[in-house]
Amino acid sequence: MSTNLLKGKKGIIFGALNEQSIAWKVAERAYEEGAEFLLTNAPVAMRMGEINKLAEKCNTEVIPADATKVEDLENLLNAAKEKFGGVDFILHSIGMSPNVRKGKKYTDLNYNYYNTTLDVSAISLHKLLQTAMKLDAINEWGSVVALTYIAAQRIFPDYGDMADAKSLLESIARGMGYHYGVKKKVRVNTVSQSPTMTTAGSGVGGFDAFMNYAEDMSPLGNAPALDCANYCITLFSDLTKYVTMQNLFHDGGFSKTGVSEKVMDKFRNE
Numbered sequence: 493m494s495t496n497l498l499k500g501k502k503g504i505i506f507g508a509l510n511e512q513s514i515a516w517k518v519a520e521r522a523y524e525e526g527a528e529f530l531l532t533n534a535p536v537a538m539r540m541g542e543i544n545k546l547a548e549k550c551n552t553e554v555i556p557a558d559a560t561k562v563e564d565l566e567n568l569l570n571a572a573k574e575k576f577g578g579v580d581f582i583l584h585s586i587g588m589s590p591n592v593r594k595g596k597k598y599t600d601l602n603y604n605y606y607n608t609t610l611d612v613s614a615i616s617l618h619k620l621l622q623t624a625m626k627l628d629a630i631n632e633w634g635s636v637v638a639l640t641y642i643a644a645q646r647i648f649p650d651y652g653d654m655a656d657a658k659s660l661l662e663s664i665a666r667g668m669g670y671h672y673g674v675k676k677k678v679r680v681n682t683v684s685q686s687p688t689m690t691t692a693g694s695g696v697g698g699f700d701a702f703m704n705y706a707e708d709m710s711p712l713g714n715a716p717a718l719d720c721a722n723y724c725i726t727l728f729s730d731l732t733k734y735v736t737m738q739n740l741f742h743d744g745g746f747s748k749t750g751v752s753e754k755v756m757d758k759f760r761n762e
């Protein structure tokens with residue numbers, strides 16, 4: 493259902509890899525709500541070709557950019573400026589840990605991989621926002637959302653070094669949210685999403701158990717990707733103009749639940 497909530501808004505959406513991607517759903521919903529946007533992903537992700545289908549569906553184009561490379565970000569932001577004048581919203585939906593991918597535990601990290609994890613999954617948000625500020629690419633009252641996970645606050649052993657990346661990502665959102673807010677009333681928030689069956693999600697060891705546990709712990713159950721997209725749309729809209737520098741849980745209540753009856757039942761002796 494569309495209410496034209498983003499009519500007239502221009503944006504950039506990072507991270508749509510395939511139909512399961514949270515960014516894919518955000519793009520579909522943003523299009524339905526009347527937004528125009530560029531799609532982008534790392535050049536390697538482009539090889540899979542899926543994103544071109546999404547571009548066709550959303551009547552737009554794809555501009556490849558490795559989010560760790562400032563020159564790629566400059567190229568993308570300049571293209572957005574040329575096309576739209578400036579952008580009103582950006583989705584940062586990027587995460588990757590070579591340590592997690594290769595099954596390296598938190599106590600046996602490869603430090604080159606660790607640097608890559610932090611660069612791709614967190615510092616890329618700083619690079620994006622610093623470059624956007626220098627190029628003056630985001631319009632006044634623009635909104636930037638990055639996706640994160642509760643492992644930034646609490647330990648989930650199989651999430652490995654991604655937990656550190658998410659803590660840094662949330663800190664960067666606060667830091668840049670302050671500076672971009674003062675400079676141009678641009679708001680920056682992170683959305684902390686439930687475990688979701690995507691390429692990035694299923695790379696985490698024991699993901700099924702992880703999802704089932706969260707499902708049983710959350711009063712509303714795990715939040716689906718489409719609902720995460722809907723939440724992002726509200727954050728891009730003018731209905732949330734004064735929300736900034738926040739980490740916003742979109743998790744069916746998981747983050748505030750100590751224990752649920754469903755989980756208790758699994759531990760009862762009688």
Ligand SMILES: NC(=O)c1ccc[n+]([C@@H]2O[C@H](COP(=O)([O-])OP(=O)(O)OC[C@H]3O[C@@H](n4cnc5c(N)ncnc54)[C@H](O)[C@@H]3O)[C@@H](O)[C@H]2O)c1
Nearest residue numbers: 507509513514534537559586587639687688690691692693
């Ligand atoms: N799936 C979950 O359980 C879950 C839960 C909470 C938060 N998140 C976060 O949501 C975001 C999106 O992940 P997803 O679950 O949709 O999975 P996904 O695998 O579909 O998306 C991850 C994206 O990151 C992109 N990417 C990786 N390296 C990049 C680079 N150098 N430059 C540009 N893009 C790059 C990938 O190509 C991919 O499109 C991530 O930040 C992830 O950590 C996911």
